[in-house]
Amino acid sequence: MTIDEAFGAVLKELRASKGITQEQLGFDADLDRTFISLLERGLRQPSLASIFQLSKALGVSPSHIVQRVEDTLSAASKR
Amino acid sequence: MTIDEAFGAVLKELRASKGITQEQLGFDADLDRTFISLLERGLRQPSLASIFQLSKALGVSPSHIVQRVEDTLSAASKR
DNA sequence: GTGTAGACTCACGTCGACG
DNA sequence: ACGTCGACGTGAGTCTACA
Numbered sequence: 001m002t003i004d005e006a007f008g009a010v011l012k013e014l015r016a017s018k019g020i021t022q023e024q025l026g027f028d029a030d031l032d033r034t035f036i037s038l039l040e041r042g043l044r045q046p047s048l049a050s051i052f053q054l055s056k057a058l059g060v061s062p063s064h065i066v067q068r069v070e071d072t073l074s075a076a077s078k079r
Numbered sequence: 080m081t082i083d084e085a086f087g088a089v090l091k092e093l094r095a096s097k098g099i100t101q102e103q104l105g106f107d108a109d110l111d112r113t114f115i116s117l118l119e120r121g122l123r124q125p126s127l128a129s130i131f132q133l134s135k136a137l138g139v140s141p142s143h144i145v146q147r148v149e150d151t152l153s154a155a156s157k158r
Numbered sequence: 159g160t161g162t163a164g165a166c167t168c169a170c171g172t173c174g175a176c177g
Numbered sequence: 178a179c180g181t182c183g184a185c186g187t188g189a190g191t192c193t194a195c196a
């Protein structure tokens with residue numbers, strides 16, 4: 001489990017819980033739709049600025065997202 | 080106050096409180112010394128992976144660093 | 159609505175060297 | 178011990194287009 005994959009899983013989960021599409025998230029976060037797709041599948045990693053933009057669009061704090069990435073990683077390492 | 084500048088300030092502060100040099104931090108985080116210099120002065124922004132590497136070298140959690148960046152930004156916006 | 163591809167610009171991150 | 182410069186390879190992020 002890489003950092004990128006963990007972030008992608010968290011992003012996908014947060015977006016689903018908000019009930020919006022990748023297109024809407026891309027619009028709200030001012031990021032390209034295809035880039036959101038790459039992020040969710042762990043093929044790209046976000047910069048710090050992108051994390052802040054996404055968190056704002058998702059209505060959560062940036063540190064909360066990072067916290068969940070940490071949790072996802074530690075949970076995966078215990079398998 | 081940009082995100083990059085806020086991160087740089089936090090990084091510099093955390094490194095100073097640990098009492099180590101940029102060189103040592105670069106070695107511990109497996110990042111180039113010149114890049115640490117750029118980060119601390121807000122001329123570059125880190126990727127998510129870099130944040131994790133730096134936080135590990137500094138002995139704090141990644142989410143804690145991000146949290147402090149948020150605090151620094153909100154404190155600066157109230158001036 | 160999403161995955162994928164190509165092509166593109168610019169920023170990340172490394173390296174060697176000098177003040 | 179740090180700032181800075183130039184150069185370099187790779188990756189972030191955009192855009193158009195098709196399944």
